[in-house]
Amino acid sequence: MGSGHIEQFEKLLATNPAASGREAKLLLTRVANETQDRRVSASIASTDFFVRVMRANARIRGSAHNALRMSCIWECGKFFEMHGLHGPAIEIAGQLEALARRSNDTAWLRKSFTFAGIIYAEFGNVVEALIRHAKSFDLAAAEGRSVQITVLSNTAVALNYAGLHHEAIQVCQRAVEISRGETDRSAYEIAGTAFCNMALGYLYLEQFSPGLEAIRECLARTAEPQEGRSALSRTIREWTFVQLALELGLIDEARAHSTACERYGRWGDNPRANGLVAIARGLCQVYAGDVTDGLETLESALAKASEGGVHHSSLHEDARRALVKAYEVVGRPQSALDHLTALINEIRIRRERTLASVLDWRRAVELAADIDSRPLEFREAKLRARVAEIQLINSRLEMFERLAITADLKEESSGQHGYRVGKLAALVAGELGWKREASDALEVAARLHDIGKIGVPDRILLTSKELKDAERHLMSSHTLIGAELLAKSDVPQLKMAEDIARFHHEWWNGTGYPAKLAGKRIPIHARIVALADVFDALTHGRPYAPAWPIERALDEIQTRRGTQFDPELTDRFIELVRRLQKEHADLDEYLGRAGRNSPFAQARNRIRLMLEEGRDRVEKQANPASQTVH
C-alpha cells in the first residue's frame, strides 16, 4: 500500500507548519481516513506508516484542526496498543493530552488519561497507571455512568497488577453500585467487567468463594458474543471461572465452563484464546486426576505460546503459572520450582525489554523536541540545551521513582518504603558530615534500591511452604535485576543508585548477596541503605512477618552489628534513630513526608475519597432523614 497522503502532508508541513487553510484540512482528512482504514486491517508491518502519521501530527504548530488531529492519532494509538508498541502508545497519550488541553475538550482529555493508564498498566508501571486513572475518574462524571464504570474497571485492573487486591475489589464494588441506578442495559453489561476484575482480586487473595460468586455474576451479565473481540473477552471470563471453581473442588462445574471456554475460544482463531482454552482443559484434567494427559496439555500449551514470540508473552506467562500450579497439585515440587524459576526469568527479560524501549523512546522524543525548540541565538541555545538536559534527567528519575514504588508495592502496600529508606539514609549521611548535595543525591538514589522487584512475578497462589520459600529466595535476584536496569539508563546520576540496588543486601562479614563483598569493599552508600532498609522492613512488617516496635527493631539491629552491618555505622544509626524519636512524635510521618506528597499518594487518596463519597451516598439513600439534619 502506498503512503501518498502522508507524503503529501509531510511536504505541506515543510512550507505550512501550522497546517492552516483548507488544503491542509483536506489532506489531513485523507490521512485520518487512511489511518482508520489501515488500523482495522493492519499488521505490524504497517508500523512505519503509523509512526509517520504520529510524527507529522506532532510537528504541527498551533491549534488548527485539533479535533481532526485527535481522532487521527487516536487510531494510531489503538494500532500501537494492539501490537504491544508501548513507547509510541505512550507518546500518543501525551499528544492527545496536549491537544485536548489546548482545545479545552474534557472528553478527549479523559480519553487520553484512560489510554495512558491502560498502557502503563500493561507494561507493569502501575503507579503511572493509577495516577492517570485517578485523573480520568475526576473527568468521567461529566460523561455519564457507563464511562465512570469503565474507568473504575480499568483502575481495578491496575490495582490488581499492583497487588492491591482489596482496593481493586472495593473499586469494582463502587462500579457495580453506580450501575445499579442505571436503567440502561449497556451500563448493566459494562459492570460485568467490574465483576470479572473483582473475581480476579478475590482469586489472588485466595478468597475463592466470593471470587466464584463474582465471576458467576459477571457471566450472568455477559451477552452472547457477536464478534471476535467479545468472544475473546468471554473466553477470558470462562477461564477465570475455571480457575476459581477448581480451587473450590467444583470439578464438574469447572469442566462445564472449560467446555464453554472452548466453544467461545474457537471464534476467529485467536492464539490467546486458543491458549487459554488449552490451559483451562489441562488444569481440569490435572485436578480430576488425569495427570499425564493434563500435564501434556499444559506443556504443549506452553510450547505453542512460545512460538508466538513477544506478542503472546502474557499467554506464555499464563501457561507457566498453570504448570507451576499443576506440578504443585500433583506433588512434584521440583518441576514446579523449575517452571517458577523460568517464569521469573521470562518476566524479568520481558519487563526489562519493555522498559528499555519505553525509556529509549521517551529520550528520543524529548531530544527531538529539544532540537525543534532550540533558538538560533548561540548562548541562549546552549542554556536551553542545559535546561532541557536537566528536565530530561528529572523526568527519567521520576519515571524510575514511580517504577520503584510499583516494585515496593509487592511487599508493602503503602508504596512509601523507598521514600522512608531514602530519607533515613540521607539523615545518616548528614550525621557522617556529608555535604548537603551528596546526602540529597543519596536520598533520591536510595529510593530506588528495590526497583528490581519489578522483575519478580506477582503472586502465584502457591500453597506449599517449600515453594513459597523458593519464591522468596528467587526474590533475592532483585539486586541484580535492579542494578542492570539502572545501568542501562545511562543517566550518570543513577550510578550511585545502581551500586545501592546491587549491594544493599551484602553483609559486613561477607555472607550477603549477590557478590559476597565484605567490610569496606561494600560501597558506603550501600552500607548505609542496608541499615535503613532493614530498620524500615522490621518496623513495618512484610506479608510474611508482623511489624515490630522501634525499640525491638533497634535491639535486633544491635545484635547484627559487625555481622550484617558495619559496626561504626550501626552505632551512629542507633544514636540517630533514638534522637529522631525524641524530636518527632510520629517518626513514620516525618520520614515518609516526601512519599505522601508524591503524585502516586495523591492518586491513591483520590481513589480512597471516591470510595468514601460513594459510601456516604449509599448511607444517605438508606437513611434519607440524615440529609435534613445537616
Ligand SMILES: [Fe+2]
Ligand atoms: Fe532489597
Ligand SMILES: [Fe+2]
Ligand atoms: Fe527494601
